[in-house]
Amino acid sequence: MPRETLTREQIVTTAVELLDADGLEGLNMRSLGQRLGSAATAVYWHVKNKDNLVTLAGDQVWGEIRLPDLDAVDWRTAATAMAGDLYAMFVRHPWLVQAFATHLFHGAGKARHDDHNLAVYEKAGFVGLQADLAAAAVFTYVLGNASGAAASASLTRRIERDGGDAEEVFAATMKEAAETASRFPRLRTRIESAEYAEAPDDTFDFGLRSLLDGLEVRLRGPGGSKGSSATV
16 A cells, blocks of 8 residues: 555554554564555654554544543443443553553543543542542552453463463463462462352452542541542
């Protein structure tokens, strides 16, 4: 595809597909050009370099997060929906979680999300910096939970690139981890119990509910009355 027929939108969309398939380590202008059917040099007419491309790709996927109608739902429903969508987006695009350590993301897509997210916590009753801190607390929680999926995706790709079987490696690692954990009483109890054979399915939801519960307590303030100014 000659550079005249390429558009930045095509390049960024294809970059997201490549990143989803091969991760940050698999993204380069040559592989991107091959997917586009174009010379790598043609891509440089539209993006500066790989870092610029990752930033653009990162901003595009923020558009996948739905913005709840704050006139139709209460703040907790909206906060829960946005956190759930954010988590799902991170799991679909695990490279983005890793890229937070090396890139400063900005752009219309992320700004659209961040502005609406602040509106959610302002509707709850947080004011100014308090709304920023509440939104940041939930964002950090979601990002931390998504880091496990991102690490697993990256490790799986590395193992398979080296000719290994990711499933076998993970199974062997879990066996070693269980043997080590069995030397500690509380961990041993959980290993031996069928109830703890796998991580609970509602771990993310439980943590999110607990975090929002804590934010509601802050909203009530020292006197315990809803609508008091939140104390940070």
